[in-house]
Amino acid sequence: MGHHCCSKQKVKRGLWSPEEDEKLVKYITAHGHSCWSAVPKHAGLQRCGKSCRLRWINYLRPDLKRGTFSEQEERTIIDVHRILGNRWAQIAKHLPGRTDNEVKNFWNSCIKKKLIAQGLDPKTHNLLRAASRSLIQGNGPNPSSNPAHQFHHSNGGATTPFTISSPTKPAAYDAITAPPPPEMAPPMYDVVGNPAGMLMGHDQAIPAYPYPDNGGGVLMSFRDQNAGLHQASMDFMNGSSSSASSMDHAAGNAFSQGMGAAAAFMDVTAGMWATAVDSGMCAGGMEVAQQPLQLQPQAGMVQGEVVGRPAAVMNGGGGAAAADDKGMDMMDVSSVYGAGATAFDLELMESCGLFCSGGGGGGAGNAMEQLQWDC
DNA sequence: AACAGGGGCAACCGCTTGCCG
DNA sequence: TCGGCAAGCGGTTGCCCCTGT
Numbered sequence: 309m310g311h312h313c314c315s316k317q318k319v320k321r322g323l324w325s326p327e328e329d330e331k332l333v334k335y336i337t338a339h340g341h342s343c344w345s346a347v348p349k350h351a352g353l354q355r356c357g358k359s360c361r362l363r364w365i366n367y368l369r370p371d372l373k374r375g376t377f378s379e380q381e382e383r384t385i386i387d388v389h390r391i392l393g394n395r396w397a398q399i400a401k402h403l404p405g406r407t408d409n410e411v412k413n414f415w416n417s418c419i420k421k422k423l424i425a426q427g428l429d430p431k432t433h434n435l436l437r438a439a440s441r442s443l444i445q446g447n448g449p450n451p452s453s454n455p456a457h458q459f460h461h462s463n464g465g466a467t468t469p470f471t472i473s474s475p476t477k478p479a480a481y482d483a484i485t486a487p488p489p490p491e492m493a494p495p496m497y498d499v500v501g502n503p504a505g506m507l508m509g510h511d512q513a514i515p516a517y518p519y520p521d522n523g524g525g526v527l528m529s530f531r532d533q534n535a536g537l538h539q540a541s542m543d544f545m546n547g548s549s550s551s552a553s554s555m556d557h558a559a560g561n562a563f564s565q566g567m568g569a570a571a572a573f574m575d576v577t578a579g580m581w582a583t584a585v586d587s588g589m590c591a592g593g594m595e596v597a598q599q600p601l602q603l604q605p606q607a608g609m610v611q612g613e614v615v616g617r618p619a620a621v622m623n624g625g626g627g628a629a630a631a632d633d634k635g636m637d638m639m640d641v642s643s644v645y646g647a648g649a650t651a652f653d654l655e656l657m658e659s660c661g662l663f664c665s666g667g668g669g670g671g672a673g674n675a676m677e678q679l680q681w682d683c
Numbered sequence: 684a685a686c687a688g689g690g691g692c693a694a695c696c697g698c699t700t701g702c703c704g
Numbered sequence: 705t706c707g708g709c710a711a712g713c714g715g716t717t718g719c720c721c722c723t724g725t
Contacts, residue, residue, distance in 0.1 A: 322695095322718095323693070324694090357711095358711085361712090362694065363693090363694085367693075395714085397712075408712095408713070409694085412715085413693085414691095414692095
């Protein structure tokens with residue numbers, strides 16, 4: 309069976325020979341590929357255009373980076389996948405020199421298994437049910453690295469009436485950090501879109517990948533699991549003008565305008581998580597602590613598991629709290645789209661399907677539309 | 684040394700999207 | 705507005721190689 313697109317021709321299939329590669333490279337180098345369907349004919353190949361295109365994109369392109377993925381790349385994949393899901397092409401855009409196919413294969417053959425081994429659902433990055441249950445029962449396989457354990461740690465060891473299952477953040481965080489080689493770079497909360505092209509850590513800046521499609525790119529990192537999260541929370545709060553913890557960034561406060569959209573888009577769960585977990589333990593938490601946590605059971609969670617969800621952080625933009633987050637996982641990032649929030653990766657944000665309820669709580673609709681309008 | 688099983692990766696398939704007449 | 709075509713994209717397949725028995 310041939311390709312439906314070229315069933316009229318007799319085309320070769322299967323692995324490419326070095327001769328075929330050479331022909332294709334020569335032709336593309338000399339003439340480009342304005343029309344893939346014409347490429348095989350002109351290049352003297354018994355292949356269909358689609359096959360030529362794939363071969364070029366996935367293997368022959370000169371800017372491809374071959375070889376194993378670095379830890380940095382792996383972390384990026386995990387973080388972006390947590391946000392985007394199986395959108396390999398989008399993920400690959402954040403890994404210069406890597407193709408969607410390569411990222412996809414690496415995910416399926418390596419990362420997926422690592423996450424599962426960590427007791428994490430590779431689709432949601434949340435704890436798998438079995439793992440959650442065992443955590444609640446206190447007999448998890450690796451208590452030193454699971455979110456629940458961290459929760460207890462960060463809470464000074466105080467017992468709590470519920471287990472916060474979040475968030476994607478600690479789950480992914482956990483996956484990234486374990487097993488942690490001593491020299492390993494800090495776990496990251498990755499944010500894309502800072503035109504400054506820097507990795508923004510709370511204690512240092514490191515060069516980031518030069519994302520070509522947004523002029524820069526940023527990875528926000530937090531030095532260490534606990535201190536970093538606390539600091540993240542503090543940054544969020546210090547930037548907010550609201551002492552009532554409404555965090556109405558859409559109103560154009562210092563958070564959205566000053567720290568920049570990169571920080572805004574920093575996985576909101578970081579702030580939420582730290583805030584929910586540590587309310588009262590850090591500067592940021594103190595503000596939020598003025599509002600009680602909203603605890604609500606969530607479908608699909610194991611019995612006894614409750615999602616800690618500080619309304620203060622969840623409801624940016626002054627919009628009403630959504631009854632359920634549906635595809636939003638647990639984020640309402642309307643706060644991300646402040647008046648100054650134009651610097652971050654629109655494509656990424658759009659692809660995330662993040663919506664805004666409007667700066668004044670008016671339910672004005674899609675944040676991207678709003679952004680494009682503003683710009 | 685031979686074989687079986689599993690993993691990794693390149694390539695394919697088919698659906699979706701975007702463009703153009 | 706509609707249909708055709710090309711490109712993009714994600715899921716799946718199948719081959720090859722490595723490892724364990």
